[in-house]
Every structure is written in C-alpha cells, then in structure tokens.
Amino acid sequence: MASIQVTPALSIDESELEITFVRSSGPGGQNVNKVATAAQLRFDAAHSRSLPDDVRARLLSRAGSRLTRAGELIITARRFRTQERNRQDAIDRLVEMIRTAATPPKRRRKTKVSRAAKANRVDAKRRRATTKRLRGPVSDE
8 A cells, every 4th residue: 555655754545545536627628528637535634544633633623615524625636637637736735735734833932012112102103193183273373
C-alpha cells in the first residue's frame, strides 16, 4: 500500500482516499459532455487512522462547507482537462489542507499599550476635537 507523505512525521494511507470521476464544467470543449474528467476526492477525516487527534480537530474546524455531516472531506478538482492531472490536483489540495492543520497555532502573548502610544492617541483626539470645534458657527464677537 502506498502512503502520501504530508509532513516528515505524518503520512496518510492511499486506501483512505476514495476518488471518483464526474463530468466537469471546466475547459474541454465538446469533450466536456462526453468524458468525466473532474476528480472528486473523499477522505473520511473524522475516522481516519492516520491523523492525530489534534490535527483531526483543526482539520475538521477549517474544512467548512467541504465537510459532510458524517465527517467526510470532499474536494472536487476540475481545473485541468485530464483525469490524472485533476486527481493529482485534488490530492495536492488535501495534503496542503492537512499540512496547514498539522502546524499548531501560535500562542498569543499579552502585551501592554505603551505610555507613548496612549499619549499619541489622546493628542490625536484633542487635535481632531479642535478641528471640529473650529468648523462650528462663527460668533459675532
């Protein structure tokens, strides 16, 4: 069985992917109506044995509308005119999605607004208020 390398520490088994071909709406002229060139890749992300729990959770949260209720990730590739190139494109997109989910998010460091930044903000507010006040009606005095 072949496996697809996602990161040096993570790979997914090709047997977990189900690829079917459907008719494409993309380029191909009259051939579009006859040949099923668009690749539809299905990957059961919710029940995959290849994915660690933290990566699975991030992948499922980022999948959005590509995720079914059953937890299957569906990627449709119809950019190219041949089955093989669309199949490879779908696999590449899946690998990229898993790769981004495999990198843990950076921890946020709490920071304080500096005293100078606060002073600048107050000065800018004062200047703006003065400008607006001067736009008011002119008195006779």
